Amino acid sequence: MNAPQRYIAHFDLDSFFVSVEVMNDPSLKGKAVIVGGSRERGVVTSCSYEARKFGVRSAMPMHQAMKLCPHAIVVRGTRGEYSRYSRWVTEIIAAKAPLFEKASIDEFYLDLTGMDKYFDPYKWTIELRQEIIDSTGLPISFGLATNKMIAKIATDEAKPNGYIFIRPGMEKQFLAPLPVNKFPGVGEHTFQVLKEMGLHTIRDISETPAALLEKKLGKYGPELWRKSQGIHEGIVNPYHEAKSISTENTFEENSADVAFLLQELVRMTEKVAYELRQDEKLTGCIAVKIRYPDFETTSRQTTIDYTLRDDELIPVAIDLFHKLYRKGKPVRLLGVRLSELTNHPVQGSLFEDAGKKNQLYKAIDDVKSKFGKTALQKARTVNKGK
Incomplete structure (x- = not known):
């Protein structure tokens, strides 16, 4: 008997800290906003898409961010509000999802495997996303796919405030044109090695012999090759456990x-x-x-x-x-x-x-x-x- 088709959804609250600040102060909407310490020291905790256009990124030193985007509005952050909104979204998901994992304060994986007997998983996920938006006012994106890795990458492609369904059998085709550093875990060193090998897209990796990747990258080489084929076995770890x-x-x-x-x-x-x-x-x-x-x-x-x-x-x-x-x-x-x-x-x-x-x-x-x-x-x- 064949195993049931897996369906994994990955939800990610867009620029979560900034979104919460905008909820509490609507005048910030549409502006370059940075959540972090003072302009002189500290790091960027989060930033709006308007600030990202100037090259600002999370974990960047504040003084560097201010050079890139001197007109940005700096907000110190209200931690209690982030906790409250995170719990609110968690409660909405917990009430509906048969099995979910809270991967971080603003990120969730949902295992919908077997639901296709009763519901359309894509339609169900769209409705859950809309409920979160209607209830909390927060923007949220999702990717729906056959495994956690594809779902997470799909979410990144769907942002801001969008969604994508990578249908079963389309994983490799979806990954093919994406740059190699779209894979979680491909850091600067691995990125440079792949570049030197002439591998720029995930399709390039998928067409390279796994043995050659192993020679250049060690054990991570064959793992990267498997990922390029759209293969990933990671399970959704139940939040209640x-x-x-x-x-x-x-x-x-x-x-x-x-x-x-x-x-x-x-x-x-x-x-x-x-x-x-x-x-x-x-x-x-x-x-x-x-x-x-x-x-x-x-x-x-x-x-x-x-x-x-x-x-x-x-x-x-x-x-x-x-x-x-x-x-x-x-x-x-x-x-x-x-x-x-x-x-x-x-x-x-x-x-x-x-x-x-x-x-x-x-x-x-x-x-x-x-x-x-x-x-x-x-x-x-x-x-x-x-």
């Missing part, structure tokens, strides 16, 4: 010493935040758990603006602890959990001090990775009595 990061500590002796308990809470929050950054994730929810000697267990969680930073997580954890803790009662176990995890390489770089702060965290994490997680700790977590 997204892992949380947690830690808990059962004390050798029950303790009602609030200073000690807070010291432990800070230490554990630092630990899970470090793991979060190692996984290159952001968290949108934090929970604290307390278990008493009689095994009564209580926990409390709160949603937060997506973050990866200790200094934003620790105050929330302490606040949750104070709301939970029954004063004077000894504690047997304490736990911290981060959930609603998502990826985004620039979401953590929105504010003035973010660049230096992120560099600081990277330096700290490098030390922890080399010498152990306890190599650097905040003063509060160090037991001064020993």
Whole structure:
């Protein structure tokens, strides 16, 4: 029996941060807008299509962007709004899609395989896109195809605010005229090697022997050849199975010493935040758990603006602890959990001090990775009595 035809949709919110800023300030519509730090320092988090026409790109240093587009309007960014709109879109997709993956704060994969028995997958995807636009006001593009790779590339071709369906059997034809760096993962080095080989389009790669590509690019060569044939087996990882990061500590002796308990809470929050950054994730929810000697267990969680930073997580954890803790009662176990995890390489770089702060965290994490997680700790977590 033949396997069912795969249908994978890739949704991407166009210039997400800029779109949210325009929703909150309609006067920005149609203008060159850059979301990021000040004009003097920091990096571009996102930019409007009007700014892109001047060569401005995400992750570009702000001073360079301002040279290219000096008339651009610079917006500092409102992180809480980005979290709110991302959750809103997630809820709309979750209510309709049989299986979806939240690839980042503004990007989703939907597996619609098997739906063609009951619906036209293309029509269904168009209707879902329209519902997102009608509900949130945000522009969103999608690509529908037989695998994740083709769907993502199709979305890029559909932007801004459009959609494309690459029908089964048309994958290779769709890819053929596109430049080789349309493949996710083809960086500057690989791009230069392919250029030197005289390979400029994906058709050129597809017509080159895989063995020759392997000779020039190592193991990535045959993989690139398979991609050029439109072949990709990546699966959609269900969002509801997204892992949380947690830690808990059962004390050798029950303790009602609030200073000690807070010291432990800070230490554990630092630990899970470090793991979060190692996984290159952001968290949108934090929970604290307390278990008493009689095994009564209580926990409390709160949603937060997506973050990866200790200094934003620790105050929330302490606040949750104070709301939970029954004063004077000894504690047997304490736990911290981060959930609603998502990826985004620039979401953590929105504010003035973010660049230096992120560099600081990277330096700290490098030390922890080399010498152990306890190599650097905040003063509060160090037991001064020993």
